[in-house]
Amino acid sequence: MDAAGIILADNMANLSRELTTRRTLAAVPFGAKYRQIDFSLSNMVNSGINNVGIIMSQHYDSVMHHVQSGAVWDLDRKLAGLRYLPPLAAPGSSMSNGSRTESLRSNLIYISELKEKYLVLCGSGYVGNIDFTAMLDHHIGSNADITCFFSNNVANQTPLYKRMGLVTDSDGRIRSFDASQQEAMNCELAMSTCVIKREFLFELIDWLESALKTGTPQGVLQQMFTEMNIYAHITDELVIYLEDLCTYLAGNLALLDYDVRKQLFHAPSGPVITKTKDSTGTRYSETANVSNSLIADGAVIEGEVRNSVIFRGARIKKHAVVENCVIMQDSTVGEGAHLNYAILDKEVLINDGRMLSGYLTHPFYCKRNERI
Amino acid sequence: MSERKQCVAMLLAGGQGSRLVPLTKTTAKPAVPFGGKYRIIDFPLSNCVNSGIDTVGVLTQYQPLELNDYLGRGDPWDMDLRYGGLHVLPPYEGEAGADWFQGTANAIYQNLRFIRRYNPQYVLILSGDHIYKMDYRIMLEEHIKNKADCTISVIDVPLEEASRFGIMTTDSTGRITEFHEKPAKPNSTLASMGVYIFSTDKLIKYLEEDEKNPDSANDFGKNVIPLMLNSGERMFAYLYGGYWKDVGTLDSFWAANMDALGDLPELYLNDPEWRIYYRHGNTHPEFMGAEAKVTNSIVGDGGSMYGTVDSSVIFSDVAVEKGCVVNDSVIMSDCLLRENAKVSHAIIGENVTVGRDTVIGEALDAGELTVIGPNIEIPDGTVIGAGQIINSAEDLPAQKQEGGR
Numbered sequence: 213m214d215a216a217g218i219i220l221a222d223n224m225a226n227l228s229r230e231l232t233t234r235r236t237l238a239a240v241p242f243g244a245k246y247r248q249i250d251f252s253l254s255n256m257v258n259s260g261i262n263n264v265g266i267i268m269s270q271h272y273d274s275v276m277h278h279v280q281s282g283a284v285w286d287l288d289r290k291l292a293g294l295r296y297l298p299p300l301a302a303p304g305s306s307m308s309n310g311s312r313t314e315s316l317r318s319n320l321i322y323i324s325e326l327k328e329k330y331l332v333l334c335g336s337g338y339v340g341n342i343d344f345t346a347m348l349d350h351h352i353g354s355n356a357d358i359t360c361f362f363s364n365n366v367a368n369q370t371p372l373y374k375r376m377g378l379v380t381d382s383d384g385r386i387r388s389f390d391a392s393q394q395e396a397m398n399c400e401l402a403m404s405t406c407v408i409k410r411e412f413l414f415e416l417i418d419w420l421e422s423a424l425k426t427g428t429p430q431g432v433l434q435q436m437f438t439e440m441n442i443y444a445h446i447t448d449e450l451v452i453y454l455e456d457l458c459t460y461l462a463g464n465l466a467l468l469d470y471d472v473r474k475q476l477f478h479a480p481s482g483p484v485i486t487k488t489k490d491s492t493g494t495r496y497s498e499t500a501n502v503s504n505s506l507i508a509d510g511a512v513i514e515g516e517v518r519n520s521v522i523f524r525g526a527r528i529k530k531h532a533v534v535e536n537c538v539i540m541q542d543s544t545v546g547e548g549a550h551l552n553y554a555i556l557d558k559e560v561l562i563n564d565g566r567m568l569s570g571y572l573t574h575p576f577y578c579k580r581n582e583r584i
Numbered sequence: 585m586s587e588r589k590q591c592v593a594m595l596l597a598g599g600q601g602s603r604l605v606p607l608t609k610t611t612a613k614p615a616v617p618f619g620g621k622y623r624i625i626d627f628p629l630s631n632c633v634n635s636g637i638d639t640v641g642v643l644t645q646y647q648p649l650e651l652n653d654y655l656g657r658g659d660p661w662d663m664d665l666r667y668g669g670l671h672v673l674p675p676y677e678g679e680a681g682a683d684w685f686q687g688t689a690n691a692i693y694q695n696l697r698f699i700r701r702y703n704p705q706y707v708l709i710l711s712g713d714h715i716y717k718m719d720y721r722i723m724l725e726e727h728i729k730n731k732a733d734c735t736i737s738v739i740d741v742p743l744e745e746a747s748r749f750g751i752m753t754t755d756s757t758g759r760i761t762e763f764h765e766k767p768a769k770p771n772s773t774l775a776s777m778g779v780y781i782f783s784t785d786k787l788i789k790y791l792e793e794d795e796k797n798p799d800s801a802n803d804f805g806k807n808v809i810p811l812m813l814n815s816g817e818r819m820f821a822y823l824y825g826g827y828w829k830d831v832g833t834l835d836s837f838w839a840a841n842m843d844a845l846g847d848l849p850e851l852y853l854n855d856p857e858w859r860i861y862y863r864h865g866n867t868h869p870e871f872m873g874a875e876a877k878v879t880n881s882i883v884g885d886g887g888s889m890y891g892t893v894d895s896s897v898i899f900s901d902v903a904v905e906k907g908c909v910v911n912d913s914v915i916m917s918d919c920l921l922r923e924n925a926k927v928s929h930a931i932i933g934e935n936v937t938v939g940r941d942t943v944i945g946e947a948l949d950a951g952e953l954t955v956i957g958p959n960i961e962i963p964d965g966t967v968i969g970a971g972q973i974i975n976s977a978e979d980l981p982a983q984k985q986e987g988g989r
Binding site: 243244245283468470473476477483484485486488490491492493494495496497498499500501502503504505506507508509510512514517521 | 619620621659660846847853854859860861862864866868869870871872873874875876877878879880881882883884885897898899
């Protein structure tokens with residue numbers, strides 16, 4: 213595939229901050245044993261892209277610690293492979309601005325030295341199992357300047373292109389959008405995942421920077437749709453948005469559906485690859501009672517778990533009842549505690565007998581290392 | 585590089601494991617899966633890493649393909665090093681001709697060049713068919729403290745089992761006075777675990793001497809250890825008190841898997857201080873269906889569970905359909921248990937499809953262990969009684985012809 217990948221490991225798509233106070237969106241744990249960036253990296257590699265840059269914003273230590281050399285994705289190559297692109301790569305760029313245009317500009321030297329004709333840019337606001345080769349073929353076939361990825365098949369939200377009210381020609385060229393919609397505010401979000409000719413990116417950045425000086429984001433977006441050949445590549449590949457706590461909880465619980473798991477983990481494009489932890493098998497004790505749940509290895513289950521997603525190394529003690537919850541890595545639910553619609557971040561300790569309850573629209577969230 | 589390694593480990597992984605057939609039909613014994621996630625060889629290799637030993641020669645011979653793939657560059661055990669690390673050492677053709685490894689001692693003898701390259705003071709000899717977690721550093725400290733030429737790790741076994749092992753007698757300082765390989769009438773209960781530390785110069789000396797003896801079986805237990813003892817070398821027993829099990833037979837292999845179960849298991853695999861490392865597949869998390877009931881068990885990931893499982897070890901990518909009942913069993917990766925299958929007191933090898941309403945084995949207290957070899961498709965409604973060992977599809981009981989279907 214004549215394309216290099218760029219993963220935008222920023223927090224642009226993140227509408228609530230709870231999960232990203234100490235990590236970037238790309239490092240948010242998802243689906244019992246993954247982090248968001250596992251899906252982006254696996255999509256790249258499964259699509260035959262083996263030159264991948266990760267543009268990072270704040271709190272990128274969590275991403276680097278997780279991805280390391282990229283060896284698990286076979287990205288520790290001599291001739292291509294993984295490249296971390298931290299902020300402030302170019303003199304004069306400022307961290308405070310933090311827009312995508314800015315971060316791409318800071319990395320123009322890296323981008324100009326690439327050999328590939330096309331770039332696949334990939335945002336961090338969702339997980340999915342996506343074949344980028346189809347998007348690239350569409351891009352080349354339609355002679356587009358930019359081809360943006362949209363999915364019709366979103367497990368936990370209305371698809372973004374619908375919320376934006378995108379209007380396209382029959383061949384997919386985007387003509388306009390509904391500026392009255394809140395989601396239309398951020399043109400960068402709309403371009404989250406796209407393919408672009410590498411040479412055109414340089415022009416685009418200059419164009420965007422001067423246009424944004426005078427125009428509003430909506431105005432600039434409409435101008436782009438008018439002046440450039442921007443195409444929507446709308447597919448049925450399953451996508452789960454990670455926009456805020458509600459979509460996060462609903463997105464995790466969506467995995468309890470067989471079809472969702474099948475589309476995400478057994479898609480023809482390939483497996484979702486993640487870093488290994490050498491966890492032992494999940495241990496169920498005599499008193500365990502688990503139904504309709506997704507359980508990672510290394511978890512220890514002694515109590516009741518229903519309709520939940522349990523990460524590696526989590527422990528649910530005797531007589532505890534965990535329902536409709538996401539319990540992240542190494543968290544412990546004490547004896548006799550009852551949890552409903554709760555999200556426990558990593559290494560949370562719920563002491564014996566505590567009762568915590570939220571609702572699908574208002575999940576009860578415990579931040580990392582919290583003790584209750 | 586001239587850095588010297590203090591201790592190099594040599595892992596004997598060429599064993600055929602004939603008593604583990606059908607599990608070893610197409611793979612070497614050390615590559616046999618164990619404990620839901622692991623293979624047998626992960627235990628000695630992880631013990632090495634956790635004991636600070638980063639240079640291991642793995643001697644392979646029987647059915648090495650799967651084992652070699654599994655070992656790779658040694659990266660799962662952090663042994664992909666520029667200097668040292670994990671090296672697979674197969675038999676090779678030399679100037680004087682090609683030789684299979686004749687015995688355990690001959691296998692090491694043929695690879696003395698590997699040992700000499702690292703110029704270690706000590707050589708640790710391990711075998712690939714034991715399940716245990718052991719800090720070799722403590723044994724090495726004992727070896728150094730005793731100024732020993734050879735230290736043999738031993739466990740205290742019941743007297744009635746002693747004749748299955750190499751048995752030694754020691755004096756009050758732990759120095760070995762007598763050694764008998766599988767004695768008919770054992771006079772001690774200290775059994776060799778097959779874990780030896782040699783001072784390198786003595787190892788080389790006695791391996792060379794043993795090679796010169798045309799009558800020798802070139803085996804450590806039968807030849808080299810008695811030879812050293814008779815020559816008056818300083819040989820010590822190191823008494824190990826932790827969990828150790830020889831998984832050389834189907835029954836002991838099954839029992840060792842069962843030892844990992846329970847809230848306070850004899851074989852504790854969740855110990856963060858002594859992790860067992862292994863090579864992973866890309867499996868997604870396990871799905872537990874609404875009707876699933878899993879108790880007192882270890883379950884790998886990637887599979888889906890809709891049946892009832894108790895006191896069992898289930899590996900990764902195993903699908904257990906509705907109505908299935910699994911008790912006291914070991915079910916290896918990629919198996920499919922169709923609806924209402926019943927499995928009791930059995931080992932099922934990798935990639936076996938168990939047909940609907942099939943019954944395998946009998947309750948734990950009723951009979952013997954039933955074993956199904958890997959890659960077998962068992963038709964719907966088959967009944968496989970207790971104690972049967974199914975090597976291939978030909979061993980399956982004849983199908984009853986049902987009318988009207």
